[in-house]
Amino acid sequence: MFTGLVETIGTILEYQQVDTTSSGGNGVTMTIGDCAEILDDVHLGDSIATNGVCLTVTEYNEAKTQFKVGVAPETLRRSNLGDLETGSKVNLERAVTSEVRLGGHVVQGHVDTIAKIVKRVPDGNAITFTFQLRDAEKENINYIVEKGFIAIDGTSLTVTDVNYDTFEFSIMMISYTQGKVILPSKNLGDTVNIEVDLTGKLIEKQIEINLNSQIKNESSALTKLIESIIDKKLAGLQN
Incomplete structure (x- = not known):
């Protein structure tokens, strides 16, 4: 999880195509530098949002001035990371910890x-x-x-x-x-x-699930209401 409060701007030092045909297409690896200030407490496997995309740190140099991530084909389809190149600037934010104040809003790093x-x-x-x-x-x-x-x-x-x-x-x-x-x-x-904002999607899904459940239940309040409306309409047509 992230807050949407960018910590620093990094620079793409290396952008390389990777053959991942077995997993559905071609991905890329990116080495990102100019970001030493956010790497002092970062470990392999940690998440860093890169232009809003949650990516996993797979490598970093001994001096912890740069790190490497892999970008899957699905992520390239969803985002604009495929348009980046060596020299591109990117927003960076580490995943939140329990001590971080939530100054922005809850951001998943899952680009829509x-x-x-x-x-x-x-x-x-x-x-x-x-x-x-x-x-x-x-x-x-x-x-x-x-x-x-x-x-x-x-x-x-x-x-x-x-x-x-x-x-x-x-x-x-x-x-x-x-x-x-x-x-x-x-x-x-x-x-x-x-x-x-994830909130809207969650509310929509819960309403959809609830409505489908009530429609399938012949004794539900919604089904009875619909039947009542239909009966009144039919009665009005007959009169």
Whole structure:
């Protein structure tokens, strides 16, 4: 679990394709540097969110100034990590411990989809960014609500506006945050990783399970209500 509070910005030192045909395609390995400040207590097998994607540390150098991770094909399909290259900058955050204050929101590091930047408008010393979800996964807009949480490249941000017709949403980034994350360095048309707030998905699933259970139960309150409505409609047609 993560908080969405980026700890530092790292640099991709090496980006290498790996043949993983037996597991469904080609993955990559990444060596990430310029991040010694977050590696002092990191061990092999620990998780570090990289642009919002939870990745496992598989190696680090003796001086603990850089670390290596593997990226599976499914992760490449879900995220924009496949667009990275040597020299790319990435947001980094270690997994939380019991001593960490939750200053952002609960972030899993499980990216739902990607979005592209369609607007960037200065507002005083802040910047309003507008994003549009990609075509294949626009159903995720249903989980994005005004004043709700969202993780963009692993950064915990507050949604300021949502357009459900165009599948777009906006956030405002204050000047302090601009200097701590990679988003301000991106251009119109560039992509970002999106993780919607898990709460909405959990509520939807519980409602779906409950409704299906009641519909299948002939003696449930919902089934009786539906039958009553149908009976009244039929009685009205007969009259």
